[in-house]
Amino acid sequence: MRQVIEFSWNSLTKAGEELCGDSVVIRTGRDFFVAVLSDGLGSGVKANILSTLTAEIAARMFESGGSVEEVMQTLVDTLPECSVRKLAYATFAVLMVYNGRDAHLVEFDSPPMILIRQNKLTSLPLEKREVKGRVIREAHFEIQENDVMVLISDGYEHAGLGGIFRLGWGWKSIAQAVQRFVQAGVDAVQLTQALSRTCMKFDDDKPGDDSTVISMRVRPAVSVCILTGPPNNKELDAFAVSRLMNAEGYKLICGGSTAQMAARVLDKKLEVEWVPPWKRTEASQKKKKGSPPTALLSxxxxxxxxxxxxGQTVEILRHAKTIHDLPKDADPATRLARYLLSADDIHMIVGTAVNPNQIADLVRGEPMRMVYIRDLVQELTKRDKQVTLETV
Structure with missing residues (x-):
C-alpha cells in the first residue's frame, strides 16, 4: 500500500515584527514529498527575504534532482548580502521522500530533525561534510509507517530563554515533548498545534524569536471514490457502477438517480436512512435545515x-482547511466533506447525462453537477489531495 506524509506547519513571528524571518516550502506529488524550512539571519524583512529565497531555491533545485553542491553554490551566488553583517546567510533543513519510503535529509546550521519511531526518539545516521565552505549534515534512510518527523527553527530551542528556562527550551526537551504528544495519539495537525501553544506559553505570548515547526507523520494513503450522475449512455450504467465497486478505499454515491441506478445494477435494496426518535443521539440530530436525507446501499x-x-460541500470546504476545522454536524454535506478531507487519493466518476428537467442544464449543455465538481477539484487540489476525474 502506498505511504503518504501527512503534514502541518505553523510559524510564530517575533514580537514587534510584522514579517516572520522563517519560511516554509512544501511540495507534494503522488511519488514525492519535499519539505524545506529556512531561517533567515536576524528577523523582520531582511530575514524574511533571505529565508524565502533560500527555501524556494532549495525546494525547486532538490525537486528537479539538483545535488547538494549545486544548491549550496546557487545559494552562495544568489542570496543578497546583509549591509550590516556583510553576510548572505540563512539556515535550512530539507527533507525529501521518494516513493513514500526513501528519505534524504539535508541540514545546514539548523536544529536536527526529530524522529519518533515506534513511540521512541530515534537517532538518524547523519554524516557531516563540507560543501562550498559550509558544513552540512546529511542522511539517507527509509521511513516506516507511523514515523513522526519534526523540523524546527532555533526559535523553539530559545523559547523561554531567561524566563522559565535559563538557557531556553532546548532540543532535547522539545524532542521529549514531541515523544509525549505522539504517545498520546495526535496527528500532524494536532502535534503542530500542541507545540505552537507550548512555545507561546514559554515565551509568555511574546515570542523572542521567529519560531517555526513542521510536523510530519507517515501513514497509509486513504482512498475515496465518488460516483455522481448517470452516464450519458445508459449502456454504460453497469460499467460506471463496476468502476465504483472495484475502487480502493471508501465508496460514495452523490445523487438520487445515481443511487437508484447503482441499486438496480447491483440488484440491492436502496433504503432511506432514518433513525427512530427514541434512538437519535445529539450528533444524529445535528442536521442543517434544508439538508436532504441520506440513503443506505450495501x-x-x-x-x-x-x-x-x-454545492453545500463546496461551501463547507471553502471554510475548512483540515478535517479538524469541520463542524461536528451529521448532515450529508459535512459527512461528505469529512471523507474528502481525510483522503489522500480521490477519484471522481462523473456521469455526463443532461437532466431534461433542469432548464439550466439545457442552457449550459452540461450538468450543473460539473460546475460543483470543478469547484471541488479546485478546493481539494489546494489541500494537496491527489484528485483524478473520469467522465462517463
Missing part, C-alpha cells in the same frame, strides 16, 4: 442527494 459507505449536497 457495499457503499455514503449515499447522498446530488446537486444540493455537492
Amino acid at each position: 457495499g457503499v459507505d455514503l449515499v447522498t442527494e446530488g446537486i444540493l449536497t455537492l
Whole structure:
C-alpha cells in the first residue's frame, strides 16, 4: 500500500515584527514529498527575504534532482548580502521522500530533525561534510509507517530563554515533548498545534524569536471514490457502477438517480436512512435545515442527494482547511466533506447525462453537477489531495 506524509506547519513571528524571518516550502506529488524550512539571519524583512529565497531555491533545485553542491553554490551566488553583517546567510533543513519510503535529509546550521519511531526518539545516521565552505549534515534512510518527523527553527530551542528556562527550551526537551504528544495519539495537525501553544506559553505570548515547526507523520494513503450522475449512455450504467465497486478505499454515491441506478445494477435494496426518535443521539440530530436525507446501499459507505449536497460541500470546504476545522454536524454535506478531507487519493466518476428537467442544464449543455465538481477539484487540489476525474 502506498505511504503518504501527512503534514502541518505553523510559524510564530517575533514580537514587534510584522514579517516572520522563517519560511516554509512544501511540495507534494503522488511519488514525492519535499519539505524545506529556512531561517533567515536576524528577523523582520531582511530575514524574511533571505529565508524565502533560500527555501524556494532549495525546494525547486532538490525537486528537479539538483545535488547538494549545486544548491549550496546557487545559494552562495544568489542570496543578497546583509549591509550590516556583510553576510548572505540563512539556515535550512530539507527533507525529501521518494516513493513514500526513501528519505534524504539535508541540514545546514539548523536544529536536527526529530524522529519518533515506534513511540521512541530515534537517532538518524547523519554524516557531516563540507560543501562550498559550509558544513552540512546529511542522511539517507527509509521511513516506516507511523514515523513522526519534526523540523524546527532555533526559535523553539530559545523559547523561554531567561524566563522559565535559563538557557531556553532546548532540543532535547522539545524532542521529549514531541515523544509525549505522539504517545498520546495526535496527528500532524494536532502535534503542530500542541507545540505552537507550548512555545507561546514559554515565551509568555511574546515570542523572542521567529519560531517555526513542521510536523510530519507517515501513514497509509486513504482512498475515496465518488460516483455522481448517470452516464450519458445508459449502456454504460453497469460499467460506471463496476468502476465504483472495484475502487480502493471508501465508496460514495452523490445523487438520487445515481443511487437508484447503482441499486438496480447491483440488484440491492436502496433504503432511506432514518433513525427512530427514541434512538437519535445529539450528533444524529445535528442536521442543517434544508439538508436532504441520506440513503443506505450495501457495499457503499455514503449515499447522498446530488446537486444540493455537492454545492453545500463546496461551501463547507471553502471554510475548512483540515478535517479538524469541520463542524461536528451529521448532515450529508459535512459527512461528505469529512471523507474528502481525510483522503489522500480521490477519484471522481462523473456521469455526463443532461437532466431534461433542469432548464439550466439545457442552457449550459452540461450538468450543473460539473460546475460543483470543478469547484471541488479546485478546493481539494489546494489541500494537496491527489484528485483524478473520469467522465462517463
